[in-house]
Amino acid sequence: MKPAAADSRDRGGQAQPMLIARALKKYFPVRGGGGFLTGRSYLHAVDDVSFSVSKGETVGIVGESGCGKSTLARIVLDLIRRDAGQLIFDGEAVGASDGITPRELRKSAQMVFQDSHASLNPRLTIEDTLAFGPMVHGMARREAVARALHLLNLVGLDPRRHAGCYPHELSGGQRQRVNIARALSLEPRLVVMDEPVSALDKSVEAQVLNLLVDLRQRLSLTYLFISHDLNVVRFISDRVMVMYLGRVVEIGAVDAVFGRAAHPYTRGLLASRLAMDPDKRIAAPPLSGDPPSPIDPAPGCRFAGRCPFVEEVCRVVTPELVYRHGDGTDDKRHDGSHGVACHMADAASSHSKAGSV
Amino acid sequence: MAATQTLSRIDLEAAPLVDVENLDVTFHRDGRAIPVVRDLSFSLRAGKVLCIIGESGSGKSVTLRAVMRLLGKSAQLDGRIELAGHDMLALPERKLAKLRGALVAMIFQEPMTAFDPVYTIGHQIGETLRRHMGMDARRARMRAEELLDLVQIPRAKARLDAYPHELSGGLRQRAMIALALSCRPALLLADEPTTALDATVQIQILLLLRSLQRELGMAMIFVTHDLSVAAEISDDVAVMYAGRFVETGPVTDVLRRPRHPYTAGLMASSVGDKPPGVHLDVIQGQPPDPASILPGCSFAPRCAHASETCLAGLPPELWITPDHAARCIRAISS
Numbered sequence: 124m125k126p127a128a129a130d131s132r133d134r135g136g137q138a139q140p141m142l143i144a145r146a147l148k149k150y151f152p153v154r155g156g157g158g159f160l161t162g163r164s165y166l167h168a169v170d171d172v173s174f175s176v177s178k179g180e181t182v183g184i185v186g187e188s189g190c191g192k193s194t195l196a197r198i199v200l201d202l203i204r205r206d207a208g209q210l211i212f213d214g215e216a217v218g219a220s221d222g223i224t225p226r227e228l229r230k231s232a233q234m235v236f237q238d239s240h241a242s243l244n245p246r247l248t249i250e251d252t253l254a255f256g257p258m259v260h261g262m263a264r265r266e267a268v269a270r271a272l273h274l275l276n277l278v279g280l281d282p283r284r285h286a287g288c289y290p291h292e293l294s295g296g297q298r299q300r301v302n303i304a305r306a307l308s309l310e311p312r313l314v315v316m317d318e319p320v321s322a323l324d325k326s327v328e329a330q331v332l333n334l335l336v337d338l339r340q341r342l343s344l345t346y347l348f349i350s351h352d353l354n355v356v357r358f359i360s361d362r363v364m365v366m367y368l369g370r371v372v373e374i375g376a377v378d379a380v381f382g383r384a385a386h387p388y389t390r391g392l393l394a395s396r397l398a399m400d401p402d403k404r405i406a407a408p409p410l411s412g413d414p415p416s417p418i419d420p421a422p423g424c425r426f427a428g429r430c431p432f433v434e435e436v437c438r439v440v441t442p443e444l445v446y447r448h449g450d451g452t453d454d455k456r457h458d459g460s461h462g463v464a465c466h467m468a469d470a471a472s473s474h475s476k477a478g479s480v
Numbered sequence: 481m482a483a484t485q486t487l488s489r490i491d492l493e494a495a496p497l498v499d500v501e502n503l504d505v506t507f508h509r510d511g512r513a514i515p516v517v518r519d520l521s522f523s524l525r526a527g528k529v530l531c532i533i534g535e536s537g538s539g540k541s542v543t544l545r546a547v548m549r550l551l552g553k554s555a556q557l558d559g560r561i562e563l564a565g566h567d568m569l570a571l572p573e574r575k576l577a578k579l580r581g582a583l584v585a586m587i588f589q590e591p592m593t594a595f596d597p598v599y600t601i602g603h604q605i606g607e608t609l610r611r612h613m614g615m616d617a618r619r620a621r622m623r624a625e626e627l628l629d630l631v632q633i634p635r636a637k638a639r640l641d642a643y644p645h646e647l648s649g650g651l652r653q654r655a656m657i658a659l660a661l662s663c664r665p666a667l668l669l670a671d672e673p674t675t676a677l678d679a680t681v682q683i684q685i686l687l688l689l690r691s692l693q694r695e696l697g698m699a700m701i702f703v704t705h706d707l708s709v710a711a712e713i714s715d716d717v718a719v720m721y722a723g724r725f726v727e728t729g730p731v732t733d734v735l736r737r738p739r740h741p742y743t744a745g746l747m748a749s750s751v752g753d754k755p756p757g758v759h760l761d762v763i764q765g766q767p768p769d770p771a772s773i774l775p776g777c778s779f780a781p782r783c784a785h786a787s788e789t790c791l792a793g794l795p796p797e798l799w800i801t802p803d804h805a806a807r808c809i810r811a812i813s814s
Contacts, residue, residue, distance in 0.1 A: 187678035188649070294766050295536075324535035324705060329749035329760040336757060351678065354751040377756060395679040397686075397708035399752055401731045404712055408684040413648040 130343060132231075132312060133178075135214025140175040141313050141345045142232075147172045147198055147208035149191075153418055166418045168194040170369035172208075176313070181339065181346040183360030183377070185353055185392070187414045191369040192349045196317045199347060200234055201225035213312070230260060233306035237318035239298035243290040249275070249301050250286040256308045274304040277341075279334060296327035300334065307342065315347045320355060332359065353396055357381055365389045368417050368425035371444060375461030385463040385480040388426045424466070436466050436473045445469045495565065496523040497666060497699050498547065503559035505539070505546050513556075514771045516542050518723040520559075524716075526666060529693060529700045531710035531731070533746075534720035537767055540703045543720070544669050547701065548584055549576050564666060581612050585660035586669040589676050591652040594659065595644040601628075601655050602640030605662050612663045627658040631688060650681040654688065661692065668693070670702045674709060686712050707750060711735055716803075719743045722768055722778035729804030739798075739806035742779045777808070785810060 133139070150165040169191045176182045184192045197203040199210065201217060209216060212231065216222030236242040243252060253271035258264060272282040278300040290298055299319060306314050319335070320328040336359065339346060350356050356363055363380045365373040365388065373386040384390045394409035412429050423438040424430070430437065444462040463480070470478030505517035517539040524530050534540040545551050547561055549568055561568040563584055571579070588594050595604060605627060606620035615623060621640065628636035631654040644652060653673060660668060670689065674682040690713055693700050704710055710717050710731060717734050719727040719742065727740040738744040745763035754760065765782040768774070777795050780786040789795075789809055798811040805811075 187680065296766060325707075325746060326535065326749045326763040327766065329751070329762040330764075332751065333760050333762060336759070352751075353679065354753065358751045358754060358756050360756070391680055395683045397683070397706075397712050399708040399711050399735065399747070399750065401711045401714075401735060405683055405687065408680070408687055410680040411684065413650040413681055414678060416648075 130178075130312075133213065137178060139178075139214045140211075141178045141180070141213055142176040142199065142347070143209075143211040144175070144199065145173050145209040145211070147195065147210070148206045149194055149198055149203060150206055164419050167191075167369045167420055168417065169198060169205075172366075172369075172371055174364055174371065174374060176345055176347060178312075178345055179343055180362065181348055181360045183356035183363040184347065184349045184366060185351065185356050185363060186366035187351060187392075189368065189414050189417045190366040191417070192366050193317050195366070196234065196315045196347065196349055199315055200232055201228060202234070230309050231311050232313040232315065233309060233311040235299075235302050235306050235314065235316040235319045237321050239295055239302055239322065240290060242302055243298060243305075245290055247289075248286065249280075249288050249290070249293070252290075252301065253305055253308050256305065260309060270308065271304075274308055275301075277307070277338070278304045279330075280304075294327075296323055296330060299323060299331055303331075303334065303338070307338070310342075311344070313345045313347065315349075317349045318351065319348075321350065321352065328355075335359065353381075353392065365392070368414065368420055370425055370441075370464065371462075372426065372464050373462065374444065379461040383461070385461075385468050386426075386465045387430050387432055387467075391429075424464075432467060432474075432476060434466070434474050440466070440472070442466050442469065442472070495562075497526045497564055498522075498524040498701070499560070499562040500547070501560040503543070503546060503557070503561060505542050505551065506556045506558070508554050508556060512771065515773070516555075516723055516770050517546065520723075520725060522718060522725065522728065524667075524699050524701065526699050527693075527697045528716065529702060529714045531702045531704060531714035531717045532720055533704060533707060533710050533717055535705055535767060537770065538720045539723040539770075540720050541671050544586070544671055544701060544703050548580060548586055548669060550586070578612075581608060581665065582663045583665055584667040584669060585663070585665040586671065587653075587656050587660045587673045589672040591649075591656040592644060594656045595652075597644055600641050600643055601647070605640075605655075605659050608659060608662045624658075624662070627662055628655065630661070630692070631655070631658045633658070649677060650684060653677065653681075653685050657685075657689065657692070661696070661698075664696065666699060668698050668700045670700060672704055673702075675704070675706070682709075683712075689713065707735065707746060708752075719746070722773060723770060724778065724807065726779065726808070727804075727806040729801070733801065733804045737800075737804075739800050739804070739811040740779075740808045741783050741785060741810075743806075745782075 147169050148171060149169040150167055153164040153166050186192045194203060198205045212228055217228050218225060250268060250271050253274050254267035257267040257270060272286060275282045275285055280300055320331050323331060348359055357377055360377050363377050364371055367388050373380055373389045384393055391410035410429055415428055423440060424442050427433045427437040442464045444464045445468050446460045446462045466472040466474035467476045467480045501521045503517060503520040507514045507516055532540045546557055557569055602621060602624050605624040609615045609620040609623050624640055625636050628639055633639050633651055633654050647655060674685050677685060702713060714731045717731045718725045721742050727734055727743045738747060748761040749763060763782055768778055776791040776793055780790040795807050795809045797805045797807050799805045800811060
């Protein structure tokens with residue numbers, strides 16, 4: 124990660140993280156769930172998730188379906204109201220009386236979605252789509268249109284050819300470029316991307332990844348990048364957070380998490396990557412079963428049901444993140460180092476392999 | 481044993497199980513003819529796995545559906561498709577229905593489209609067995625349970641009474657494979673069956689298909705957009721671009737020494753294990769619209785090495801080894 128350059132829009136100073144998320148929680152009540160006397164069922168989408176994103180940094184979030192990564196993205200932009208927890212954007216609490224409002228947040232933080240078609244209004248031309256946001260935020264139409272044309276250039280589209288097009292006239296890759304341009308139209312500091320390249324063909328995926336890397340540098344952007352594709356996350360991120368059933372199981376620098384993965388789930392996920400080499404075929408599945416339902420999960424470690432090292436303690440006590448520092452010590456203090464939520468990583472737990480990973 | 485029965489139906493030394501020659505698929509829409517698959521020829525022996533690799537719109541799924549004659553009336557099929565000696569393009573619908581399921585079966589990306597949501601898994605597999613194999617209800621149920629066991633669905637007996645929506649994505653995919661295998665087809669067609677799955681589940685399904693295919697001696701045509709999936713499962717690959725095979729050969733040869741610039745470009749643009757932040761070598765532009773395809777090499781407009789010759793006429797298929805071919809004028813010199 125390159126150190127962020129000073130930016131006139133900074134409120135909290137260069138070293139102030141762009142985003143701090145503390146103990147975020149979102150449970151969705153499930154219709155028809157629960158029985159008479161047993162109470163309602165809840166889908167634990169995001170459960171006690173804390174992390175921070177520095178200025179100029181890209182944090183990747185990986186996990187399988189149902190792990191809560193998309194809900195987390197929406198909570199960060201206040202598109203889904205959190206049940207509990209705190210969001211601090213550049214030093215200011217979101218939604219607090221002395222902080223910033225969600226509307227102010229969305230001027231500085233924008234989102235790109237997976238489905239490039241569904242996220243564009245089919246009845247607006249590309250030019251109108253791109254001018255819409257700035258006009259809502261008070262810009263004159265002429266200026267907004269001029270900016271729209273500039274944005275098209277920025278994302279590698281030809282204003283003369285594409286400004287007057289409707290979304291259905293563009294290919295998937297071109298539409299995703301428009302979505303990226305729209306996210307940039309308010310000159311945000313933070314862009315949250317939910318599977319932005321997953322629906323694209325491989326050759327187009329590479330073009331869009333190159334664009335994202337290029338824009339990050341030119342506009343000194345900060346990214347929160349969500350994907351199920353480990354290779355893509357490794358390629359674009361400085362730090363990565365692995366989620367499983369609503370909780371963070373491992374977090375740290377890309378090299379640490381990919382090179383010295385400690386959580387059995389992270390290891391299984393990494394070992395499930397295919398090699399593109401017929402001589403390196405996988406002989407046995409690294410993990411068995413599917414990710415379980417996030418509705419009313421059992422107590423203890425969420426991964427216990429699929430974990431090859433499961434012991435009594437795992438089914439009773441929910442493991443907390445334990446952070447490992449460069450000097451070999453570890454504790455539960457939240458900082459930028461490599462954190463693992465597994466009883467085997469916690470020397471103080473009663474797991475027979477405690478402190479071994 | 482399933483394997484012996486399958487093998488006895490086809491003589492391994494004789495003609496290939498699948499023989500496709502000069503296949504053209506043309507869609508007719510609003511009075512316009514759109515060629516989607518053009519002059520495709522390939523063959524596949526019993527027990528072998530062919531992966532067709534291509535991006536969206538390349539014609540890979542249409543090819544698969546053509547082999548099973550699943551395309552609607554708007555599709556015009558020319559050329560020859562032979563499955564175990566049956567001329568698929570000449571057979572009447574009534575006879576085709578008998579071959580589907582028994583000789584050739586298909587699995588899809590989304591299992592919910594293969595199952596009827598209002599019947600249980602056991603009922604639907606049982607129905608196929610009763611209809612094609614003439615089993616009575618009791619035997620069909622027993623066989624359905626064996627099939628769920630075969631695809632490694634835990635607690636198979638209880639799962640027979642489950643409705644499709646009650647199963648997780650991975651189990652549903654396994655149930656669909658069980659349904660496809662119920663009449664012991666000699667050929668399984670697979671249309672991106674692992675694309676919608678999570679990584680840890682995708683590898684489970686790929687390994688299951690690989691072991692079933694070997695155990696049952698079944699041939700498979702597997703369509704995917706993902707080179708790494710092809711590397712994991714195939715004997716041979718065919719890379720498809722704008723309706724044509726542009727490169728074919730044993731998987732190791734094609735992925736190690738790609739000779740068509742499109743294959744090489746696909747490999748270079750895969751993120752794979754490339755170091756973070758490097759500039760990816762991408763293929764510029766996008767695939768052509770099938771309705772407006774140029775006379776020469778379809779890839780030429782995106783190719784860094786394209787010359788006048790490429791635009792003038794269709795490049796010939798050049799053979800690098802006896803089984804590795806590429807449709808590029810530079811295939812041998814490069």
